[in-house]
Amino acid sequence: MKNSKRTLTTGFGMPVDNDLNSVTAGAKGPVLIQDAHLTDKLAHFDRERIPERVVHAKGTGAYGYFEVTHDVTKYTRARFLSEVGKKTEVFARFSTVGGEKGSADSERDPRGFALKFYTEEGNYDMVGNNTPVFFIRDPLKFPDFIHTQKRNPATNLKDADMFWDFLSLTPEAIHQVTILFSDRGTPRDYRHMNGYSSHAYMWYNEKGKHNWVQFHFKTEQGIQNFTGEEADRMRNLDPDCATRDLHEAIKKGDFPSWRLEIQIMTPEQAEKYRFDPFDITKIWPHADFPPMDVGRLVLNRNPENYFAEVEQAAFSPANFVPGIAPSPDKMLQGRLFSYHDTHRHRLGSNYHLLPVNAPKASAMDSYQRDGAMRLDNNGGAGPNYWPNSFGGPDPDPALAPPAIDVSGLAARHAYELGDVDFVQAGDLYRKVMTDSDREHLVGNIVGHLKNAQKRIQLRQVSLFYKADPEYGTRVAQGLGLDMKEVQRLAGMSQDERVQATQQ
Ligand code: NDP
Numbered sequence: 001m002k003n004s005k006r007t008l009t010t011g012f013g014m015p016v017d018n019d020l021n022s023v024t025a026g027a028k029g030p031v032l033i034q035d036a037h038l039t040d041k042l043a044h045f046d047r048e049r050i051p052e053r054v055v056h057a058k059g060t061g062a063y064g065y066f067e068v069t070h071d072v073t074k075y076t077r078a079r080f081l082s083e084v085g086k087k088t089e090v091f092a093r094f095s096t097v098g099g100e101k102g103s104a105d106s107e108r109d110p111r112g113f114a115l116k117f118y119t120e121e122g123n124y125d126m127v128g129n130n131t132p133v134f135f136i137r138d139p140l141k142f143p144d145f146i147h148t149q150k151r152n153p154a155t156n157l158k159d160a161d162m163f164w165d166f167l168s169l170t171p172e173a174i175h176q177v178t179i180l181f182s183d184r185g186t187p188r189d190y191r192h193m194n195g196y197s198s199h200a201y202m203w204y205n206e207k208g209k210h211n212w213v214q215f216h217f218k219t220e221q222g223i224q225n226f227t228g229e230e231a232d233r234m235r236n237l238d239p240d241c242a243t244r245d246l247h248e249a250i251k252k253g254d255f256p257s258w259r260l261e262i263q264i265m266t267p268e269q270a271e272k273y274r275f276d277p278f279d280i281t282k283i284w285p286h287a288d289f290p291p292m293d294v295g296r297l298v299l300n301r302n303p304e305n306y307f308a309e310v311e312q313a314a315f316s317p318a319n320f321v322p323g324i325a326p327s328p329d330k331m332l333q334g335r336l337f338s339y340h341d342t343h344r345h346r347l348g349s350n351y352h353l354l355p356v357n358a359p360k361a362s363a364m365d366s367y368q369r370d371g372a373m374r375l376d377n378n379g380g381a382g383p384n385y386w387p388n389s390f391g392g393p394d395p396d397p398a399l400a401p402p403a404i405d406v407s408g409l410a411a412r413h414a415y416e417l418g419d420v421d422f423v424q425a426g427d428l429y430r431k432v433m434t435d436s437d438r439e440h441l442v443g444n445i446v447g448h449l450k451n452a453q454k455r456i457q458l459r460q461v462s463l464f465y466k467a468d469p470e471y472g473t474r475v476a477q478g479l480g481l482d483m484k485e486v487q488r489l490a491g492m493s494q495d496e497r498v499q500a501t502q503q
Contacts, residue, residue: 051346052101055146056112059095060243061310062250064299066090072294076203078323080119089118092299093313094190098149105242106226106234108185113195114315118360125319132196134280135173139334160451168460171417171494172281174467175425181444182437183225189245191256192224199332200277202325208402212265212327214284217258228444247302255300261291278329309356314343325401348372365393417494425467446478459501462489
């Protein structure tokens with residue numbers, strides 16, 4: 001059977017004569033091992049799956065561009081931000097966090113918002129979320145936190161006890177929990193949500209002067225969320241609703257866009273600010289650090305092949321360009337290690353050579369050599385060490401980020417949990433949310449927390465009460481808890497509260 005002009009080949013380019021019948025001894029078999037086309041086909045199929053990301057497994061992506069709309073050269077020397085009107089190619093990947101690769105897009109979960117800018121100074125990755133804060137502020141807690149969002153090790157089921165036990169023992173999570181259980185925890189799709197760097201980063205200019213900066217990508221489609229009931233229904237109706245929405249919008253030319261705003265904090269302000277500016281459980285209030293416009297992100301091209309371009313896309317917050325550098329944020333510091341590490345595990349040590357990950361507007365010129373699946377000429381005949389006197393590339397000291405002063409005792413410094421950790425969750429509840437936002441928030445929490453043990457409910461609700469007494473009271477009433485007990489626990493230190501609610 002031949003009905004096209006092309007001839008099927010093996011992976012090695014040899015023409016294949018028959019792709020329907022294995023080579024057998026006689027019509028009834030057995031199959032002969034000399035059928036190398038059969039064994040190669042089966043063996044490749046057996047290896048089709050690579051490890052799914054341990055977080056952000058379910059996602060989708062698209063290409064587009066970033067255009068500078070405002071002059072920020074006094075803050076950063078990054079060349080892709082050097083001129084109003086300048087455009088840089090971008091690849092974006094959006095995702096849920098806790099679910100497996102086949103999980104539903106409408107689950108209550110933060111959403112990943114990862115961008116790769118293919119700049120002339122190499123690839124810059126901004127690996128953010130749709131929430132401006134996070135649950136924890138020390139990377140040592142991250143594996144534990146994620147375990148509690150996934151499945152019970154015994155039952156392999158999602159487990160409200162694990163989920164709320166950890167969160168109620170981690171009071172600094174209260175701000176992110178409040179956002180997660182508002183309707184922003186179930187965005188309608190990826191186009192109708194914001195993206196935030198969540199961390200502070202350093203921006204430095206040509207003169208080496210630095211500031212701290214937070215990024216906010218504000219959707220130009222407007223925020224749209226599912227209510228809890230709509231999200232539950234959508235899980236059954238179309239588990240891939242956000243994936244489908246992005247693909248179809250771009251396919252029909254309805255290109256989604258976001259406005260990039262930044263907040264700038266000087267090093268002097270950071271020294272004295274009332275919140276730790278590098279604590280990812282806190283935002284920088286707009287009144288103190290007004291957002292400034294920088295540019296616009298537009299997504300206008302769907303990938304041609306999901307596995308090649310989305311599954312193999314590898315982002316890392318450690319991919320910086322001159323003009324942008326890390327801040328001391330402890331969670332960021334942990335991520336600087338973890339993202340490259342996870343991609344080496346998922347894709348292999350040469351994953352940076354895969355087309356979606358390789359620089360496009362600049363050339364790689366390094367002394368890294370060899371390793372599994374080296375796809376390029378491996379540096380050819382050039383020197384593989386530095387320093388050398390054979391014309392290999394040299395580092396450029398002029399590009400060094402400014403030195404910053406750090407000092408202190410090397411120790412496991414604990415954050416002191418204080419009333420300050422409840423302020424912003426309370427502000428969100430009291431000042432930002434509408435009546436209907438508050439009603440949905442309380443309903444969403446009650447619907448989930450009711451599945452946890454009573455003592456865990458009490459511990460968690462006392463934290464809501466500390467953020468705002470009305471907030472705690474409404475959740476307590478929804479769960480039918482004893483208000484006196486909630487208030488008694490809210491008045492305790494965290495250690496006492498934990499003691500009072502042990503099994
Ligand atoms: P502002 O009134 O200046 O800003 C409020 C912010 O809250 C806006 O960015 C708005 O985003 C966002 N927002 C509105 N509804 C919700 C919701 N249901 N869940 C999460 N965010 C929402 O106040 P402040 O800067 O003083 O911040 C007050 C509180 O607002 C903070 O404690 C924090 O919880 C929340 N917030 C603050 C942000 C910041 O960077 N300052 C960013 C996001 C949230 P939008 O304009 O896109 O609707």
